[in-house]
Amino acid sequence: MNEQTNSILNTxxxxxxxxxxxxxxxxxxxxxxxxxxxRALYHCFTPPWFPSQLLRQLIDIGYYSLPVVGMTALFxxxxxxxxxxxGFARFNAESAIAGVVxxxxxxxxxxxxxxxxxxxxxxxxxxxxxxxxxxxEQIDALTTLSVNPFKYLIAPRVIAxxxxxxxxxxxxxxxxxxxxxxxxxxxxxxxxxxxxxxxxDIVETMDVVSGLYKAAAFGFIVALMGCYHGFNSGRGAQxxxxxxxxxxxxxxxxxxxxxxxxxxxxxx
Amino acid sequence: xxxxxxxKLKFSGVKKSFxxxxxxxxxxxxxxxxxxxxxxxxxxxxxxVMLKCALGILRPDSGSILxxxxxxxxxxxxxxxxxxxxxxxxxxxxxxFDSLNIWENIAFGLVQGRKMNRKDxxxxxxxxxxxxxxxxxxxxxxxxELSGGMQKRVGLARAVATSPEIIFFDEPTTGLDPxxxxxxxxxxxxxxxxxxxxxxSITHDMAxxxxxxxxxxxxxxxxxxxxGPVGDLDHSGNAFVDQFIHGRADGPITRRTA
Numbered sequence: 001m002n003e004q005t006n007s008i009l010n011t012x013x014x015x016x017x018x019x020x021x022x023x024x025x026x027x028x029x030x031x032x033x034x035x036x037x038x039r040a041l042y043h044c045f046t047p048p049w050f051p052s053q054l055l056r057q058l059i060d061i062g063y064y065s066l067p068v069v070g071m072t073a074l075f076x077x078x079x080x081x082x083x084x085x086x087g088f089a090r091f092n093a094e095s096a097i098a099g100v101v102x103x104x105x106x107x108x109x110x111x112x113x114x115x116x117x118x119x120x121x122x123x124x125x126x127x128x129x130x131x132x133x134x135x136x137e138q139i140d141a142l143t144t145l146s147v148n149p150f151k152y153l154i155a156p157r158v159i160a161x162x163x164x165x166x167x168x169x170x171x172x173x174x175x176x177x178x179x180x181x182x183x184x185x186x187x188x189x190x191x192x193x194x195x196x197x198x199x200x201d202i203v204e205t206m207d208v209v210s211g212l213y214k215a216a217a218f219g220f221i222v223a224l225m226g227c228y229h230g231f232n233s234g235r236g237a238q239x240x241x242x243x244x245x246x247x248x249x250x251x252x253x254x255x256x257x258x259x260x261x262x263x264x265x266x267x268x
Numbered sequence: 269x270x271x272x273x274x275x276k277l278k279f280s281g282v283k284k285s286f287x288x289x290x291x292x293x294x295x296x297x298x299x300x301x302x303x304x305x306x307x308x309x310x311x312x313x314x315x316x317v318m319l320k321c322a323l324g325i326l327r328p329d330s331g332s333i334l335x336x337x338x339x340x341x342x343x344x345x346x347x348x349x350x351x352x353x354x355x356x357x358x359x360x361x362x363x364x365f366d367s368l369n370i371w372e373n374i375a376f377g378l379v380q381g382r383k384m385n386r387k388d389x390x391x392x393x394x395x396x397x398x399x400x401x402x403x404x405x406x407x408x409x410x411x412x413e414l415s416g417g418m419q420k421r422v423g424l425a426r427a428v429a430t431s432p433e434i435i436f437f438d439e440p441t442t443g444l445d446p447x448x449x450x451x452x453x454x455x456x457x458x459x460x461x462x463x464x465x466x467x468x469s470i471t472h473d474m475a476x477x478x479x480x481x482x483x484x485x486x487x488x489x490x491x492x493x494x495x496g497p498v499g500d501l502d503h504s505g506n507a508f509v510d511q512f513i514h515g516r517a518d519g520p521i522t523r524r525t526a
Contacts, residue, residue: 136361138364144436
């Protein structure tokens with residue numbers, strides 16, 4: 001009887017031990033991330049700044065991401081018009097397609113898809129670059145040369161991504177709406193001027209601006225997750241590989257979570 | 269070491285642990301101004317951690333590290349940045365910045381750390397390239413285009429470019445053939461003497477230690493077990509030192525602890 005009681009107590013104790021350990025690990029990681037965010041923000045707003053590094057990141061994150069964001073937006077707009085037509089034709093509501101395309105693209109699809117594409121392209125690249133620098137002691141070398149790694153590596157990337165994502169999304173909005181227009185006019189036989197006037201009548205400034213705010217938040221998330229995982233990369237090729245994967249996965253998840261929160265804030 | 273010598277760098281009771289693993293167990297050691305101290309010891313004995321504590325890359329759990337008599341543990345960011353200007357460091361793998369060419373690597377501390385204009389910094393970088401026995405043409409190459417020995421020379425040029433007061437060398441000859449290792453040792457001695465700097469090196473390479481050291485200290489299980497002039501190394505009377513310098517498997521240092 002005593003043995004049975006001891007066994008039950010041990011099992012319960014182990015369960016509590018596992019839960020407690022899990023909670024401690026969770027709070028430790030959360031605390032480390034919050035501390036990293038606070039340091040990154042502090043160094044974004046305090047001199048010295050490194051303009052050449054910032055310019056390099058603006059070009060890398062903004063200009064070189066244009067093709068992938070543009071292609072994503074174009075085909076998203078085209079598919080959206082096609083799918084909307086298939087559904088709306090059943091209810092003789094084809095005229096709503098222009099509105100569905102422009103609202104879906106500006107409010108949700110362009111910022112979210114651009115964020116996810118940039119997370120794959122830039123988040124991974126930032127994590128791999130900074131992770132390799134960590135593993136090869138280049139970050140320690142920066143410190144010994146009187147250069148703060150947060151100012152030289154982290155701040156320019158965070159600032160550049162936060163500034164360039166809205167720019168990319170704005171272009172994505174235009175290309176996405178254009179994709180829907182092309183399919184509607186040349187494939188589905190809509191009238192060009194009425195499609196454009198419906199688009200113009202439905203879209204409001206807030207639809208576009210909310211998407212740009214979202215984009216800035218997603219840019220911040222992507223750069224921060226890339227920097228965080230790269231900066232805390234484990235040793236060797238495996239450590240850098242894991243940092244890269246973690247950067248893309250965590251930034252994608254945070255983008256989806258913050259997209260819901262921001263949508264709730266803007267439109268509820 | 270002379271009692272009257274000025275202590276440039278002094279460790280007192282420095283302890284550092286990672287979780288349950290105690291890496292430094294109370295380091296007491298000092299380096300006199302203008303002298304070269306080499307720390308020898310097996311892998312995992314705490315050499316690199318000690319160096320990183322001195323550089324401020326790691327923070328000791330307890331103890332004191334004095335530079336020019338001033339405490340460096342728990343310095344604020346700006347004081348730490350100011351203190352780093354006194355330091356130069358040659359990393360084991362070179363740690364050259366992949367995205368910058370050779371002259372930009374050497375001039376990095378001058379341009380980014382001290383805000384010197386690029387033209388003047390480039391001139392100094394080219395001088396340093398020549399001083400470490402490389403041709404000025406390598407200035408525009410990238411680190412990946414250089415051999416291991418050339419990368420070590422560039423790393424040395426970068427370490428001395430800012431004319432530091434204290435230079436740290438982390439395994440300066442690891443991965444080099446014996447001849448190139450001797451070339452690097454000669455360059456280290458030459459550069460340290462010409463700057464009048466104080467040097468703290470860690471190495472496994474006894475030939476390197478004998479060449480560049482004025483004093484040698486042996487670290488084992490996070491403690492300094494012997495410290496003395498390089499000339500006393502062969503008759504130290506210390507079992508750890510004897511085993512290490514002769515590379516014997518038998519002795520107080522076991523494979524578990526080495």
